[in-house]
Amino acid sequence: MSIIDVGCRLNYLVRSPAVFLLNLSAAQNVHQIVNAESLDVSPTQSVEECAVGPLGNRIVRLNAPPGELAINYHATVELHADSVDSNNLCETSYEQLPADVLAYLNPSRYCESDKLYRFAFEEFGQLLPGYSRVTAICNWTFKQLTYTPGSTGPTTTACDVLLQRTGVCRDYAHVAISLCRAMGIPARYVSGYAVNLQPPDFHGFFEAYLDKRWFLFDATRLAPVGGFVRIGTGRDAADVAFATIRGDAQSTGIDVWAIDTNPDGGASGPDNVRTGVSSA
Amino acid sequence: MSIIDVGCRLNYLVRSPAVFLLNLSAAQNVHQIVNAESLDVSPTQSVEECAVGPLGNRIVRLNAPPGELAINYHATVELHADSVDSNNLCETSYEQLPADVLAYLNPSRYCESDKLYRFAFEEFGQLLPGYSRVTAICNWTFKQLTYTPGSTGPTTTACDVLLQRTGVCRDYAHVAISLCRAMGIPARYVSGYAVNLQPPDFHGFFEAYLDKRWFLFDATRLAPVGGFVRIGTGRDAADVAFATIRGDAQSTGIDVWAIDTNPDGGASGPDNVRTGVSSA
Amino acid sequence: MSIIDVGCRLNYLVRSPAVFLLNLSAAQNVHQIVNAESLDVSPTQSVEECAVGPLGNRIVRLNAPPGELAINYHATVELHADSVDSNNLCETSYEQLPADVLAYLNPSRYCESDKLYRFAFEEFGQLLPGYSRVTAICNWTFKQLTYTPGSTGPTTTACDVLLQRTGVCRDYAHVAISLCRAMGIPARYVSGYAVNLQPPDFHGFFEAYLDKRWFLFDATRLAPVGGFVRIGTGRDAADVAFATIRGDAQSTGIDVWAIDTNPDGGASGPDNVRTGVSSA
Amino acid sequence: MSIIDVGCRLNYLVRSPAVFLLNLSAAQNVHQIVNAESLDVSPTQSVEECAVGPLGNRIVRLNAPPGELAINYHATVELHADSVDSNNLCETSYEQLPADVLAYLNPSRYCESDKLYRFAFEEFGQLLPGYSRVTAICNWTFKQLTYTPGSTGPTTTACDVLLQRTGVCRDYAHVAISLCRAMGIPARYVSGYAVNLQPPDFHGFFEAYLDKRWFLFDATRLAPVGGFVRIGTGRDAADVAFATIRGDAQSTGIDVWAIDTNPDGGASGPDNVRTGVSSA
Incomplete structure (x- = not known):
C-alpha cells in the first residue's frame, strides 16, 4: 500500500459563458481509495455533484461566467494495487472473454487496430502469449518512437504515429x-496522475486484459506504473479528456503533481517490468 | 404495436477450427419483445448461452469444427415503439446530458467527428436545434451520397465517404x-433487421439522443424506421459486426429477412419523417 | 503592361553548415521580363549561378556557414500578361491535350484528384465547360473555406482541407x-509575389489549362491576379518551396513585398473575374 | 546486349464512344532501341502518331466506337544497359543535383516521403551512403511486405502499404x-515489361539517382532487373497508367509477355544485386 498526494491547478480565461466537463478526480475503486479530496473553483461556485460514467470516470460540470477561472483539485489516494507474478499471466482465449471486455478488441478513433492485423502478427505473432507479449509490445513501441513534446495533436492516431515515429504519452499508449487489440488482447486507455513524471503533467498509459484482469502498462518508461493514480478509463484518449469545454475559454496555466508520501517511495520502484500491476 | 418475423441463414465453409461470435439475435427491451426465437446450428451443437453486453447486445459463441457450417436464426418480435410528436423534441443541452450518454459525443473509429466541427457547424449551425436538425442531417447525407453496393470496405470511415460521396448503409449512418456528434448531439450506431429492405440484408442505421431519449433515424431512406428490429447498439459499426470469426472460415451464403405480419403493414408506413420513433 | 517591384528579406540562424536551395527569383518568360535584379547574401558569398528547372523555376544554391544568414532579393519585373475575353475560353478536349500538359491531370501529393471524381462531377458536372467552370470552382472553394493562418501544415492535403474547411492560400490552390483535375481540366500550382496582398507574404495560386494556354486563378480573392509575379510552377506546393534547407537552420525573420509602380495601379484592378489572364 | 520480344493484347468492351490514352510502347533511348514495332487496333483504325512526353513516355490516342476493341502491341527491343561496379556508386550530394532531378526528391501522390523523414533516417540513416543503401532499402521493403495480388487499389499509397504490410509491385516501388526520397536520394517510378515475370503482366519498379545517373531497382525480386524493358517514367504510378480511358469501357482481357530471345538468357541473370544497371 502507498499513499499518493495528487492534484492540479488549472487556470482559464473565459471569454463567453462556458460549460466545463472535468474528468480529473481520482477514480474510486477497491484498488484506489480516495481518503481526502477537495475541488475548489474561483470565482467561488457550488460544483455540481460528480456524475460517474459506466467505467467509473468521475465527471464534474461547471458553468463558468466570463472572466478568470481557477480550478484547484487535491486528493490523497491510497493505492492497493495487486502485484502478481507476471510469469503466470496468460492471454484470455477469445471464447472466454466476458461480454463487457469484448469492446476493447474493437478499433477506436485513435487506435485503428483493424488496419494493423498483419503488422502486429508479423512483429509479435511468434512470441509466447501472455504478459511477456504485452511487455514486448511496450518495448517495441518504446524503441520505435521518440518522445517529442508537441509532435502530435488532438487528431493524431496510432497509424499516424507508427509512420512519423514520434509522439507523446497518449500516442505511445495508442500505438x-x-x-494489443490487433493481436487479440483487449486493451484500453487510462488517464492519470503519475509519481515522478518529469516534467509533471497528466499522464496517459494503458491496460491490457490478461488472465481475467486488467493490468497496467506504460510504453513511455517515463514513470513507474506502481505510482499511477487512475483518473479515467476509456477506449482511447477520446474518452478521457481531462477538460472538455463548450464555449470560449483559453487555458492560461496548468500545474499537476503526484507525490509519493511514503518515506521509502514504495510506489515508485522499478517494478513495472517483472511484476504485473493490476489496479482494475 | 406490430409483430415482425425476422431471421437469417448463414453458411460458412470452415477450414480450421474456428470461434464465431454472433451478434444477430434481436435485442430484448421494453420496446422490443422477443416472443419466440430459435438458433440452430448444423452440424448440431449446443450453443453457448448468450452473453449480454452493457448495451444489451446479445452475443452467441460457437466453436466450429472444420467443414460446412449452417446457422439458422428465427424470431418473432413485438415492436412497441413510441411515436412522439417530433416538433417538441429538443436537443439536450450539454450540461444536462447523463454520464452514460456523454461517450456518444466522442469520435469513434469510423466516425471522426473531431475532424468535422467546422464542417458540421457551417452546414447545420444555422438550423433550429432539435429533431428537425437531425432530420436535416439525414436529408443532407441522403442528398450528398449515392448508394453503391461494394463501394466501401470494412475500414472506410465517415471522412472517406464524405470525400468519395458514395457508400452503403453503414457509411450513411457513420456520416x-x-x-450529429460534431454538432453536440449524441449519436450511436444500430444494426438490425428492416422490413421492406430491398435487397433483403442486415441493415445499419443510427440513433440520436433528443429530449432525454434515443430516437431512430436512417439516412438511406431504404426502409421505414418503424419496421426496424434492433440487433446491436454501439459507437459505430466496429461494435456490432453480426459475425466475428477467429479462425479460417469463408462465407458461402447469406439470407436475411424481416416480414411485417400485420395485415395492414402497420410498421412499414412512411412515418419516419414527421414522427419521432423511440425504441431505446 | 505594368512594372512591379518585388523582393524579400529572409533571415536565418544557421546552427550547422547548411545547404539552401532558394526558389524565390521571379521567373523569366515572354509574359514576365525581369529588368533589374539583385540577390545579396550576408555574410557575403558568391551565389551559385541559377539552375533553371524544366518549368522555368530558377533555383539558387547557398552553402551557409554557422551563424546569422541574411538573404536579400530584389527585382523589377515587367508584366505583359494577355487579357483575353474569357467567354471564348473553352476546355481542351482530352484527345487534344499536348503530351506535356497531360501530367497536370494526374493526382499529386497534396492534390488527390483521384479521390474526388464523383465529388467534382456532382458539384460541377452540370456547369458549362470552359473558363466559367474554373471560376465556379474558385467561387465554390472560396465559399466553402475559411482563411485561417496557422490552420494547416506542410503535409496538409486538399482532402484534409475539404473536410476541415479551413486553410491558407496554398490549401485554397490545392483544393x-x-x-479541376477531377473534372478533366489540367491545373498546376504557382508560387509568386502578389501586389496588395495583406499581410504581405509569398503567395500561392494556380493555373488551369484552357483553350491551349494556361490561365491564372486564385480562389482566395486576397489579391488581384493581374498583380501576380510568378516565381515557380509545379504540380503542387511540394514542387515550389521558396527555401529548402539541408542542415540545421531556423527562420528568424521574413519580409516580402510586391509594389505596383504604375501611378494608376493598373495591375491591381479587379479584373480577375471577367477577363482571363494568361501569363504562361 | 540482349534482344527482348515484348508485347500485349488488351481487350475492351466499349459501351459509349471513348478516348483511350495508351502508354504501353517501349521507350526509345540510347539504352533501349526499338527494332521492330507494331500497334494494331481492331476494329481497324489509323492510330494517332505517338506523342512523346517530357520523360520519353510514348503516348498513343485512340477514339474507340462502341463495341469490342482489341489492341495488339508487339516490339523487338535491344537493351544496351550499362553494368557498372556498384561499389563505386555514391549518392549525389544535395548541392550537386541537377535542376531536373530535384523534383524526384519531392513527395508525390503515392509516395509521401514528407511523412517519412524520421522513419527513413532511423532505419537507414546509419548505413553507408551509395548503391548499397538503396539496395538495403529494397531488401527491407522485400522483407517487410508480403506480395498479395488484389490487396491494394488505385488510391493506395506508400504510407498505407507500410501499415498494412502487403501490396503488389507498384506498392513495393512506392515504398x-x-x-529513398526521405533519405535525400532522388527516386522515380518506371513501368515496363519484365522477362520471366510470373504470372506475366506489366511490371512496376523504380530508379534511384546515384553518381549522376539513374539506376534500376526492384524491391519485389520477381524478375531480374537486366530483363526490364522500360515503358514509362514518372513520379509514381499516377504518371504511367498503361491505359487511361475517358468514356465507358470495360477491360475483358489482358495478355502481356516479355521474352529474352538470347539463347543463353543473358538479360535474365541474377545481376540485380551486385551490379548496378543503368538504362536511363
Missing part, C-alpha cells in the same frame, strides 16, 4: 493499445 | 452520426 | 487544382 | 521510392 501499444492498437497492437 | 450522419459524425455530423 | 481548386484537385477539383 | 522504396518514398524511403
